[in-house]
Amino acid sequence: MVVEFRLRTHLQVLVGERHPLSSPAHLQQTERYLYEQFSKLGLTVTTHEFEAMGGIYRNVIGVAHPPSKQDQPVPPPLIVAAHYDTVLGSPGADDNASALAVLLDVAQRIKQTSLSRPVHFIAFCLEEEGLLGSQAYVAHLTETHKPVQGAIILECVGYARDEEGSQEIPPGVPIAVPTIGNFLAVIGNQSSSSLTMAVEQAMRTHLPIVPLIVPGNGELLPDTRRSDHTPFWEAGFPAVMLTDTANFRNPNYHRPTDTIETLNLGFMASVADGVTAAVRTLAAVPDA
Numbered sequence: 378m379v380v381e382f383r384l385r386t387h388l389q390v391l392v393g394e395r396h397p398l399s400s401p402a403h404l405q406q407t408e409r410y411l412y413e414q415f416s417k418l419g420l421t422v423t424t425h426e427f428e429a430m431g432g433i434y435r436n437v438i439g440v441a442h443p444p445s446k447q448d449q450p451v452p453p454p455l456i457v458a459a460h461y462d463t464v465l466g467s468p469g470a471d472d473n474a475s476a477l478a479v480l481l482d483v484a485q486r487i488k489q490t491s492l493s494r495p496v497h498f499i500a501f502c503l504e505e506e507g508l509l510g511s512q513a514y515v516a517h518l519t520e521t522h523k524p525v526q527g528a529i530i531l532e533c534v535g536y537a538r539d540e541e542g543s544q545e546i547p548p549g550v551p552i553a554v555p556t557i558g559n560f561l562a563v564i565g566n567q568s569s570s571s572l573t574m575a576v577e578q579a580m581r582t583h584l585p586i587v588p589l590i591v592p593g594n595g596e597l598l599p600d601t602r603r604s605d606h607t608p609f610w611e612a613g614f615p616a617v618m619l620t621d622t623a624n625f626r627n628p629n630y631h632r633p634t635d636t637i638e639t640l641n642l643g644f645m646a647s648v649a650d651g652v653t654a655a656v657r658t659l660a661a662v663p664d665a
Contacts, residue, residue, distance in 0.1 A: 380482060380646040387414075387478035388637050392470045395463045397430060397503065404502070407461050407477075408437055411500045414481050415439030418488050420498065427513035429503055436510045437461075437500040439484060443492040443662075452494035455660045456528040457483060457652065458511070460504030460605055470635045471627055473504070475535025475645055482649045483656060491662040494526060501605050511605035515612045525609075527572040528616040529655065532604040534561065536627040537644035545625040547600045552589055558626040560585035561619055561648060564601050566594050569615040572659075576617050579658040580651030584644070600625075619652070 394400040395407050408424075415422045420439035427434060443451070459476035463469030477500060484498045503509035518525060537559045538544075544558035563586055565573030570590050577588040594610040595601040601618070602610075609616035621644075624630040629639050 380649055381642040383482055383485070384478045384642055384645050384649065385637070387481050388470065388474055388640070391461075391474040391477055392468050392637050394466065394468055395461060396465050397432070397434065397462065397506065399465050404462060408435060408500075408502070411437045411461060411477065411481075415484065415498065418484055420484065420488070425514055425517065427510065429509045429513070430506065434502045434510065436502055436514050439498045441484070441487055441492060441496045441498070443494055453524040453526045454495040454497045455526045455656065456497045456499055457531070457656060458497075458499040458501055458528060458605060459531040460501040460510065462502055462505050464505045464631045466633055467631050467635050468633070470629075470637050470640055471535045471621070472533045472623065472630060472635060473531070475533060475640060476531035479531055479534055479645060479649045479652060483652045486649075486653045487656055487660075490657055492660050493662045494660050496656060496660050504605050508605055508608055512608045515608040515614070518614070519612050525614045526659065527569065528606060528609045528614060529576060529652065530604055530606040530609075530616060530618045531652070532606075532618050532620045533623045533627065533630070534619060534621055534648045535640040535642075535645045536621045536629075537641040538626070543626065544622070547598075547622065547625050549598050550589065552587070554587060555585075558622070559644070560587045561651070562586075562622055563588045563617055563619055564606075565590050565615070565617040566610045567592060568610070568613065569617055572615040573617050575658060576619075576655045579655040583651035583654060584647035586651075619648070
């Protein structure tokens with residue numbers, strides 16, 4: 378219940394149309410809120426600016442650092458990310474305030490963890506405008522030759538149902554998909570198979586998980602490319618998308634009805650537990 382309370386507190390601030398043209402004030406307010414929350418957690422906070430749509434937009438980055446060790450290189454970071462913009466006309470509770478709330482909750486818990494590598498918590502802007510924020514960030518990583526252990530991208534993680542028939546099957550998916558929409562999908566490409574398996578195994582004890590590894594960069598399954606993991610795949614970085622499957626489960630997807638009241642906070646809390654476990658598996662100092 379404590380986790381659900383924290384998640385609801387974040388959602389009450391975040392939910393509301395966050396579109397660069399129709400609601401720029403709330404988009405900027407959300408950016409400031411994320412910056413402030415990362416700062417309150419004691420993370421090292423920066424913004425990554427990029428030009429798009431005739432203006433300047435920012436990805437917000439909060440870094441949890443491992444203890445510094447002299448004469449030892451810092452291992453490549455683990456990235457945990459979610460986007461903070463919405464489509465026109467939608468308050469974006471599931472898409473993607475749910476993921477932002479989970480991101481902030483995981484960051485709060487990981488701050489208390491002894492880390493073996495940095496963890497970068499990133500809120501990307503302009504995902505709904507063609508993945509522009511994550512494309513700009515990945516281009517920066519490539520240009521500066523910065524390595525990454527992997528990226529965990531949270532995309533719609535707040536809608537779940539227990540009724541038979543509440544889950545639609547995305548076209549072309551080569552695995553059995555449950556017809557009850559109470560699971561989280563973990564989707565990676567072939568180059569991310571090790572990361573996908575590690576995330577799946579860490580999360581599985583907290584909620585039902587359906588893993589999927591797609592060939593190539595998902596070109597044959599375009600529904601698996603609809604979030605900020607795709608620029609990482611295309612640049613050769615390991616990445617996975619965690620999703621409640623969006624429009625294949627949630628009838629409110631990209632609609633004015635995507636509100637807090639439609640979310641399943643218990644499911645979100647389980648997602649937060651699972652992501653925390655995955656981050657600890659990938660970035661925490663092993664128990665002695």
